[in-house]
Amino acid sequence: MNKKCVTASGLQAEIDRRIRERARGPYLRYQESKLPLPGILPVRDASGCNWMILWGPCQPLAAQPFLELIISQMMREYDLVPG
Numbered sequence: 469m470n471k472k473c474v475t476a477s478g479l480q481a482e483i484d485r486r487i488r489e490r491a492r493g494p495y496l497r498y499q500e501s502k503l504p505l506p507g508i509l510p511v512r513d514a515s516g517c518n519w520m521i522l523w524g525p526c527q528p529l530a531a532q533p534f535l536e537l538i539i540s541q542m543m544r545e546y547d548l549v550p551g
Contacts, residue, residue: 490538
């Protein structure tokens with residue numbers, strides 16, 4: 469599968485959109501979760517992804533599995549490009 473190429477701000481916007489779209493039921497309280505900008509990796513990781521998001525203390529620990537699910541799916545779909 470070919471990955472879509474996107475800038476860090478474009479990827480962050482898509483992550484935010486998916487969080488809002490999928491935050492239902494017990495995850496509704498994470499609807500406004502904001503993650504930091506993704507950063508490009510110097511080499512692709514074992515799964516072939518070229519970016520990552522550094523988690524900070526701004527996210528509740530309980531939100532992490534929900535957010536990781538969205539991010540892991542996007543890692544299979546998107547490549548980060550400089551810019």
